[in-house]
Every structure is written in C-alpha cells, then in structure tokens.
Amino acid sequence: MKKLRWQLIIIFLTGLLVGILLLADQPGGPVTSLTPQPARGGVYTEALIGSLQRLNPVLDYANPVDREVNRLIFSGLVRFDARGVPVPDLAETYGIAKDGTVYNFALKPNLRWHDGEPVTADDVVFTIDLIRTGGEWVPEDIRSFWEEIDVIVLSDTDLQFRLPEPFAPFLDYLAFGILPQHILGGKTLEQVVNEPFNLQPVGTGPYRFDQLVVEDGKITGVMLKANELYYEQPPFIEQFIFRYYPDSAAALQAYRNEVVQGIGYVSPDVLPQVLAEPDLAVYSGRQPQLSMVLFNHKDPEVAFFEDKEVRQALLKGTNRQWLVDRLLGSQAIVADGPIMPGTWAYYDNLPHIDFDVEAARAQLKRAGYVEPAEGDPIRQKDGRALSFTLLYPDTELHRQIAEVIQKNWGDLQVDVKLEAVAYDQLVNERLANREFQAALVDLNLTRSPDPDPYPFWDQAQATGGQNYSQWDNRNASEYLEQARVTADLGERARLYRNFQVVFSDETPALTLYYPVYTYAVDRGVQGVQMGPLFDSSDRFATAAKWFMQATVGGQ
Template identity: 45%
Template sequence: MRRTVRWQALLIGLGMALVAILLTYLALTYTTVQAPTAGGTYVEGIAGVPHYINPLLSGYNEVDRDLCALVFSGLTRFNERGEVVPDLAESWEISLDGLTYIFHLRDNVYWHDGTPFTAADVVFTVRLLQDPDYPGPPDIGALWRTVKIAEVDDYTVQMTLPEPFAPFLDYTTTGILPAHLLEGVSSADLPTLEFNLSPVGTGPFFVAEVETAEGQVQSVLLERNHRYFRPGTLVDHLRFRFYPSYSAAFRAYQQGDVEGVGRVQLEDLPEARQEEDLNLYSAQLAQYSLIYLNLAEADDLPFFQEVEVRQALLYGLDRQAIVQDLLDGQAIVAHSPIVAGTWAYDPQIRRYEYDPERARALLDEAGWVLPPGGGTRSKNGRPLSFELLASTDPLHEAIAGEIARQWGELGVEATVVITAPVGVRDALERRSYQAALVDLALPGDPDPYPLWHQTEITRGQNYAGLDHRRISEIIETARIVVDRQQRIDLYRDFQQVFADEVPAIMLYHPIYTYGVSTKVKGVQIGPLMYPSDRFATVNRWYVATKRVIISQAGNP
C-alpha cells in the first residue's frame, strides 16, 4: 500500500522551517552586547607635581613628561620597538648624503583652540630650541643649533645638518609649540610663562582644569580633544592627582581616591597583586643597571685589564637570582648595552649564564691563585680586591651586598662603599672610583657613542674608560649611516665585541608596573622608551559602554 504525504502537512513543515530561519536571523541580527562608547573619566595618582606642561621644559620632570605626552604631539614619535614613526609629520625623505630631511606635515591638525597647525609652528619651536638661552637639556639645544631649518610651504619643512647624524630623528619627537600664541617669546622667558600650566597643544587631550591649594598643584583635569587627528579616543576625561610618592598614590587607590597608580613600586607589589579591581600591566623600560669597572686605572686596578677576570666576574654572578630575590621578578637580565626588544638589539648575542665553576676556571687560568684555606685570590702579590660603590638607595645597598657576597665565593673581594647618589655621580665624573653600581636611562635611539666611544673617556660619559678602537670605529660609522639595515648590522658587530670584551658587568633592565582600575578597558603597554609611553595606546582605552546589536559591535 502506497503512503502519500498530504499537502497540508507539507505546508506546515515548510512554515516551521521558515520560522526557524527567521528566528535564527533575528537572534543573530538583534542580539545585543556591551560595546565601547565615548564617555567616562579615569583618575590616576602619580608622584610629584607638574611645573612645566611644556615639551621644551619637561625633560627634567616625569610628571611634566606624562602630561606633555597627552597634550602635545611631535613631528614623530616612538613605537614599541623604539622605531621613529610619523606623528605630526605624515612622512619624510632623507637625502642620499644623510644631510637633508624634508618633512611633509599633516594638513588636518588643529591646535586645541581651533587654529590650524602649520610649518610655521615647527620653525618657531626649533628657533626656541636653537636659542643660546634655551633652558632645557644642554645636549638638545646643542644639537638643534647645528640644524638649518626652512619653511618650504605651509605643510613642508626642510632641515639640513652639517654632517650625517643617524639619531637625528630621535630629536624630532619633541613636542611642537603654537607659534600664534607664543610669538615674540624668547627661550629665556619659557620657564616664566602662564602657558606652562594652561598649555595649548595638538594632542589627544587638552588641559581643562588645574586645581591648586596654597600655591601647589593638587590635580589636573584633561578633556578629550574632539579635533585630534587620530580617531578613536573614547575616554572623555583623565584626572591626575599628585602625591609625594608612588607609595602614597597607592594608598590613595586603596582609599578610593584614585582609580589607578602611575607606577606600582616594588614594596607595594604584594598588596597590589591582592587588589581584585586593579589590573597590573608590566613592561620593560629603556634602562639598564650595570657595574662600571674603572678600566682607565691600569696601575691601581690591573686585574680589570684582563678579559678573563671580567668574564669571570660576569659568569660568577647569578643575576637571575638577584632579579627574583631582590627585585621580586621586576626586571629582565641584561645581555647587551642595547635594550632587548628594540630594533637594534641582537637576540643572538653571546650570553653569560651563571656558571661559577667556569668563573673559577677562568681566574685559575689567568693566574689568580686562591689560598689553600680560601679567602682572596692574588697574583704576583696583588690581591684581587676592589671597592664597589653604590648609592644609599636601600635596593642598591642590597644588590651591591649580594653581588659582593657572590663574588666572594669566587675568591674576589669586593668591599661595598655606600654614598649619596650625588656622590656616585661625582665619582663617575671624576673617574675616582674602582667599581660602581649604576642605573642608566637610555635615549630612544640606540646610539651608544656617548657611553663607549674613546673620545668620551676624559670629559664625556665613557665612565668605564673603555679605550677600544674597534668598538669606537663601529659606533662612529653607525651614527652617520642612514640606512636602517646597515645600522642593524653595525650594532650587531658592536654587541658581539662588547660581549666578548665585557668592559662592564651588565645586570638587568627594570620592569615598569602600571596599575589601572579594571573598569578601564583596552589598556595595553609594550616596551617603554619613557614611562609616559604608557599612554601611547590611550586612543584604545574606554570606560563607558553601550548595548548595541551584535552585528553593529565594533562601531562605537
């Protein structure tokens, strides 16, 4: 017997299928989710107070640098690899001889007061930097005074150098000032301007309010710049409250006065990690700590002239243990004088992993004899002993003590001498030290010339007294060639020779830890040239959300 399907049943089946398809479409199309939107305020506590929210004067104060990073823009800026990338200049060309730079400026940039940004602002700012009375960092003024600048048209600037200088683009990250507001002002007048606390820039935020009490700035309110040339900024307001220390700022967070801490100090980390509503973001800083060995005092410190001794000191140092035990993991062992992760760093560089047996063997081979009962090694009647200078900073004292202890196990006597930070600096400048524990902050460009070139031994920053012709030749060439790959190759050679020679004991790169409320989303930080670079991705942050149809999510 044949079965037949009634047409009514067929229609019902088709109808149910259509309903299912329609419901699926509606679910996918009209289901809502929370998506970022403009609005909201983020309040951060930082240590110190602002004095000059002015990019030409901010070099000496971290608070000023933080605020300038949000209020002003430079021709260029650094990305997370330390590369110079466009900012107010959308592109540039460099002549084949490396002398002429032509910058093409964006034509859609406005000052916070609505005035268009033009080449005249760039020329005006450079003229202030060139003024002999410029009160900022002397090396910056000295460099700019060698540059010829010309306004080609409203959106083109030409700069000419007297000789090739590859790190030049590093200097073009300086924020630009508004000529229409400061015309007629001299460099000597810059520190006295009311502009310094009511600035007008081109950055993603403008200063909306400065709160003072008894002549001291208590807080600064920044408001979103709706004219900013980079789209996407969503947070309406950033408020910064100022405290005598970052520990005080963290206490303010615990009391609910702020929602984030500009830097979480080592001593506050254990408590900070317990805060459920505080996200901690960590990134490597463009700094390193090292032990300088005075290589210039060959008569008094002959052992530092022996590469085997220098290598043994490095092999015999458990730097990872120092990072874990004394720095709570807030550092990365340094293997090079060029910051790891930046474009010039060579990841294949020779590494000195902790190997005390190899250290002892090197000292034995070099003729430094350990007495039968232990103690300090000696050679030809001279003991392998020296003073290790460190500052009164408690962390430095602890690190220096641990280093001396570890070297003591090799038969090397390092006597720790503690002095005020200014005493360490003076000893370095006079070259009147034997070994010294020092922190160095590096510029954006990896140029190591000031620290390691022969010409810097007497009056410059070659505090180690490194007199090595091959190293000097490499870094001389690297600062005059413009081609990036050539510089990478040269810096690879420099790092290889440095690793073989060990003219200083590289210790670690510090880690910067930033605490931000969990209500703030989209925060990301990478390797930092400066602490203010934590705001490099501020245009991705948001605190406000709205419910939107899922198909429209991503379009705040």
C-alpha cells in the same frame, strides 16, 4: 540502568526541541556572533605620583609627572613605537638625503591647535628657538645640539633640517612637543616660564586642557577633554582626569576609596597589595635604564681588568637573578647586553650567562689566578692580588646590591672593598676623571629610543667622553661609528648586532639588570597596552584607543 537511559533520552529530546526553537527564531542567514565595539564616553581618573609644575613640553625635562600629562596634550613631528622605530606624528612624511645631512618634513594637512588655529612650520621653528635658548630649563646637551642645526621653513607645511654631519639618531631629537607661536610668539623662554599658558596649555594632542582641580588653594588635579580636532581617530574616553598624590600608597588608598581608577606608578612596597586587588589590572614595561658594573681598563693598579677571562669570571660569579628576585622584588629583568631588549636594535641571540660559582673559579684558575694558600683569602697571579675597590651610589638599595656583589666575589676569593659616593660626585668627578677601579652605576637612557651606544663604548670617547671604562676595541668602535652615520634601519640593526656580539665576547663591563615600570588600571578600562618604555609617559602611547563604554555589534 533502563531508568538512567530513559532520563538521557528525555534530556536529549529537550535539548533538540530548544535548538529547533532557537533556529526557528532566527530571521535566516548565518548565525552572528556579538562582540563589544568601543564607544565614545566615560571619565577616567588616574592618580599621578608627584605634583604639577608647568604643562609645557619645553619645561618638563625635570618633572616626569608633567611629561605624562603633556603626552596627551602635545604632539611632536615624530613619535616612537614600542620597538623604538620612529613614525610620523604631526608630520605626514619625511625624507632623508643620501648623505644623511638633510631631513625634509611635510606636516599633515589641516592640522589645528586646540583653539582651532592652524599648525604651521613656523610653530616648529619657534619651539626649537625656545629650546636653543633654554638656559637652566633645558639640558645643556640638548641646547648645544640644536645650536648646530639649521632649520629652514620651506612653506607653511614644509621645513628642512640641515646637519653639519650625518647623525642617524637625529629623529630622537624631534619627538618634543610643539608649542603654538600664535600664543607665545615674541617671548623668550625666561618670559614663557611665568606665562599663564603653563597652567592653561594649548596643544595638538588627543586631549585638550579643560580646567585645574583646586582644593584649599592648592592644585590637586588636571581635567582634560577629548580633542574633537585631533588629526587621528578622536579618543574614545571623553574625559581624562589626573589627581596628584605623594606616593603609591596614597594612590592605592584613593583607588580603594573609588576616587581614581588608575595608579600611575606602583612602587615595589605596595605591589603585593595592588596585585591582591581583584579589579586592578597590572601592567609592566622595561624602563630605559641599565644597571651595571664598570671596570677601569687603564688603571695600572687593577691591570687584571684588561684580562677578559677575569671580567667573564666575575660575571659568572654574580648572582644577578638573586638581585632581581630578592632586592628588587622581581621588578627588573636580568640584562644580557648594553642595548635595551624589545627594541629594533636588540640582538635576541645573545648568550645568557647563568650564575655558576664553580665555572667562575675554574675560569680564574685558567687565567692564572690560583686559589690562595691556607690563611690567605685572596687569589693572586705573579704576586698581584685580585683586590680592588667598588664605588657605589650612596643609597640604601645600591648599598645592598654592592654588598651582595661583594659577597659573591668574595666566594671566588676576590677581595672587594666598598666605597659609597654621592651620585653627582660619582659621575662628575670619579668617573669623569677616571678616578675609580670599579663602579656600580645606572645608565639612564630616558627619552632616547635610539640606542646610540657610541658615547659609552667608542674608543674616541675614552678621553674626555663618557667611555669611563676606557674600553679600547677597534672592531666595536667601527660598528658604532658606522651605525651613527647610516640612515638605513636594517643596516644599523646589523651593525648593532655585531657590536653586541663583540661586547658579549669581551665583557668590558658587567650588565646587571633593567628595572621595570609597573602601572595599574581598573579592569573596567579596556584597550590598555604597555610595552617597553622610553619614558613613563609612553604608557599613554595608545590612550586614544582606550575605552570604558561599548556597543554590541555583529561580526
């Protein structure tokens, strides 16, 4: 014991001496902690899944891969943060008239295109004119929308938008990338489609086009350089390179071969392998899509869908978590409502409905749908059986989901027949004509940060609109209608909260899940952040702040 104590004394004295020497080496003053500070430099290469078509924001509606590159090259008047709140981008400020029909915008001073030319309000008007005459290249609803808007140039840096009536989601339509009139002016969109500009773009974003990567006569990549004229903090990473691959498996192999440092999209089939890579950081974000089951509230053959007790029982009897875990590889989030979680409009206190077969059976019984007699597998009420047909998109995943739902509801003694339908036919014929009893659908809200549930749930849209369920609830409709014409974000959030409470109580449709987007980047790339997505290109929202090199500074 005495020997042990002597050793401890020696260790203590040695430590004390080292501490004294270290303190003596200090020049005086407080001890400084050293932290890495982002520095400019480095080359980042990412694998994109798909192929290049045109690097032009007016022509990229149908190709997400082009939008991802364009996100770094072009800018819009506004952009949206991870919660879907609009913030100025090229605009310095904007104001909304009290009646909600006039929007005034002022551009940031001294904005420059990548070629050094000034950005003006005329560039914005020119781009909108191309969208209005977009033909097959621009979705019809976008073209029609802009045909109703008057755009007035007030000066080189100021412009005004006049709407025929108040429309609070208007800012959603101003996030498109602006095109340079001094390069493309005087041309129609049909002419622009074949312009060399689409492979040598000039924008205002944090990165500028450098050159194409061509191998064996085929475009295999795009090289971008940091934009020294960028109106915000110039990017830290000096060069951004994109390379194109047919699928995530090929992209992963390119990473293993040290050709790329990031994988633009990690599909579920390669996710386990990606997670096993020690130097790959994996990021996930909720996608702007909601999978759900719609009920036809006005079909007399399935009048039981008008009974919310039946709808709620079917929700309780659906094992949504099993769908997410087993069929979707945990790459989805169970949906508790029709508005995307993580956004300014989402109400966090909505009740979560767990899978509970016994509770579902009890609720059906309370609604008068008694358990069938021996030999009869279907519940009935007043001679009407709980039996209907569920349409689903003709894909393997949707078939599997529909079969699980069929089994879940079969356990409640509800008879469900399945019918596969091509997706275009399902939407444009069966839903549009209200020729369905129940339907498994995916509601795609890509590039729509403003939730605006009005088209899908308002009474006015039950005939001829997108309220395919024909849900008829006056309270819900009033909340949606007021939120559409109210500019104040706080008041709109309150109205949408009330709508979500009504929706949760009434359960007009069954919300199933929101899929998630998975992205992987080498851990050597710092500063990467990814929140909820409104488009896959949103993963580059903070790309100008990413860094690969750092200096050590005191703090």
